[in-house]
Amino acid sequence: MAASRQRQRPAGIQPVGRCPFRRGEFRVFGRQSSPCCSSGTTFCAATRETDGVIGFDAAAIRERLAACGLGNAGVSLHDTLDSTHTWLKSAITEGAARAPFVCATDWQQAGLATRGRHWQTPAGNLTFSLLHESPRSAPELMGLSLVTGIAIAQTLAQKCGVEALVKWPNDVLVEDHKIAGILMDVLPIPDTCTVHSAAAASIPRPQTRVLAGIGINMVHEDAHEELGMGATSLERHWSLQARECRHLAERQRPNEAHPGRPLRDRLLVDCVAAVLEAWQRFDAAGWAAFAEVWPDVDALRDRDVRLIARSAGDGKGDHWIARGVDAHGALKLERQLPDGSSLTEYVYSGEVSVRLGKPNRPG
Numbered sequence: 001m002a003a004s005r006q007r008q009r010p011a012g013i014q015p016v017g018r019c020p021f022r023r024g025e026f027r028v029f030g031r032q033s034s035p036c037c038s039s040g041t042t043f044c045a046a047t048r049e050t051d052g053v054i055g056f057d058a059a060a061i062r063e064r065l066a067a068c069g070l071g072n073a074g075v076s077l078h079d080t081l082d083s084t085h086t087w088l089k090s091a092i093t094e095g096a097a098r099a100p101f102v103c104a105t106d107w108q109q110a111g112l113a114t115r116g117r118h119w120q121t122p123a124g125n126l127t128f129s130l131l132h133e134s135p136r137s138a139p140e141l142m143g144l145s146l147v148t149g150i151a152i153a154q155t156l157a158q159k160c161g162v163e164a165l166v167k168w169p170n171d172v173l174v175e176d177h178k179i180a181g182i183l184m185d186v187l188p189i190p191d192t193c194t195v196h197s198a199a200a201a202s203i204p205r206p207q208t209r210v211l212a213g214i215g216i217n218m219v220h221e222d223a224h225e226e227l228g229m230g231a232t233s234l235e236r237h238w239s240l241q242a243r244e245c246r247h248l249a250e251r252q253r254p255n256e257a258h259p260g261r262p263l264r265d266r267l268l269v270d271c272v273a274a275v276l277e278a279w280q281r282f283d284a285a286g287w288a289a290f291a292e293v294w295p296d297v298d299a300l301r302d303r304d305v306r307l308i309a310r311s312a313g314d315g316k317g318d319h320w321i322a323r324g325v326d327a328h329g330a331l332k333l334e335r336q337l338p339d340g341s342s343l344t345e346y347v348y349s350g351e352v353s354v355r356l357g358k359p360n361r362p363g
Contacts, residue, residue, distance in 0.1 A: 055079060055106060057265050064266060068273040074101040081105040084129040085183060085213035092187070092209065097131060099209065102272050104128035108215070124219040125233075126264050130272060132279050133206035136286075138186045141208060143287040143329025144279070145170045145184045145349060148212050150290055151278040152180050153297050155270050156216075162237045165299035167356070168322070168331045169349040172216075173299050176356060177232035183213040210279060214271065218264060287329050298324060304357030305333070307347065319357065320345070 056077045065073055074097060081087050084103045091097035107123040134141060149166035156164040156172070156179070164180075167173050172180035187209040217233035281289045295301060300322035307320065320333040323344075330346040331354070337343055 055261065056104065056268075057261060060262070061265050061269055064269040065272070068269060070100065070269075070273060070276070072100070073272070074098060076101075076103045078103070078105040080107045083108060083213075084127055085185070085211065088129045088131060088211060089185070092131065092211075099131045099133040099206075100276055101131040102128055102268075104268055124264075126216040126218055126268055126271070127214075128268060128272070129211060129213045130275055132210040132212075132276060133189065134208045134210050134279065134283050135204035135206055136283060137207050138188055140286070141186050141210065141282075142349070143290075143325070144186075144210065144282060145182055145212075146294070146325070146329050147278050147282050147287075147290055148182050148184065148214070148275055150293060150297055151274040152182070152214065152216070152271060155267070155274045156180070156234075159267060159270050160234055162234065164297075166297045167299040168325065168354060169329075171299075174232050174237055176299070177230045178217075179232050179234070179237075180214065180216040185211040185213075187211065212275065214275070216267070216271070218267075287327060291327070295324060298322075300331070300354065300356070306355045306357060307333075308355055322354075 058075075058077055061075065061077070062071075065071060065075070076087070076091070076097075078084075078087075081103075084105050088097055088101065088103045091101075091103070097103075105127055108127045146166060146169065149170065149172055153164035153166050153172050156162050156174075162174050162179070165173050167178075170182040170184065171178050172182070189206055189209055217231060218235060220233035220235040278290075301324060303322050305320055305322050307318070318335065320335045323332045323334050326332055326346055330348050333345045333347060335343045335345075
């Protein structure tokens with residue numbers, strides 16, 4: 001989402017290629033005053049203090065990850081980055097990030113979106129990218145963006161009490177307003193590449209790196225309402241559970257925690273754990289493992305949709321009714337023809353943008 005104000009980019013971030021991560025290592029890039037903390041967390045590459053940045057509680061994040069069975073995950077926490085997705089791609093290229101790995105930032109200045117778009121994410125929101133290695137080939141990973149959306153929507157429902165749905169192929173909505181977005185990349189692993197995530201020879205060799213950039217709106221800004229189909233935030237749809245978390249945070253001394261930080265730190269770990277678990281299930285069983293739950297989280301189910309094609313003149317600008325997805329996660333569309341017959345078409349992620357219409361009511 002576009003920030004309502006511009007800030008100067010802090011300088012001094014250390015190049016990732018000069019400090020490869022050890023397995024399970026934390027590094028925090030930002031305004032930390034202590035050179036180290038418990039559990040081996042390393043603070044490095046300090047940056048200038050930035051107005052509005054609330055930072056992360058690295059020790060709490062490490063403890064919660066370990067409790068989720070993710071003590072071996074690499075983590076890089078930043079006050080500010082151009083893009084967590086770009087940073088993590090660079091770290092992969094330079095051999096500085098090994099799956100599972102998460103990169104998170106408080107303030108993202110040039111986040112990546114579909115079709116090469118960029119946006120700023122105001123400080124206080126949850127913005128992170130996650131790395132996984134899959135034994136499936138890239139063509140076999142179709143539907144993985146939906147799986148990621150399911151994991152995020154279910155986490156928001158369970159942990160924050162908001163009724164979140166997934167809009168095919170990569171958005172999470174609350175009351176038809178975007179609360180989270182997902183950007184997926186799949187990168188084939190060369191045969192000559194050393195694989196770090198396989199614990200034993202019996203484990204299938206990973207074929208593809210899966211990289212997901214995930215942004216969740218926690219802080220509400222009026223400008224969100226003016227963007228496209230509109231956006232919303234957890235702050236606007238705060239549940240009793242979230243308010244209680246905020247109340248507990250506000251009881252802490254101001255220099256120990258920002259009111260929103262404990263909730264965001266917990267939500268980061270909950271989302272990472274949920275997405276990685278969903279990806280592992282997909283690795284084992286494919287889309288079939290999620291087919292039954294999809295109708296319950298499908299924001300487009302039986303609704304009028306309009307397909308906005310990326311290239312003009314391809315005939316996909318008509319109105320259709322969304323009828324779920326097929327066995328591979330492709331969007332199934334239906335349209336009545338003048339002669340009374342119906343036309344069914346399947347749309348694959350990346351071909352079109354979908355614009356919601358009003359719910360289709362029988363009769």
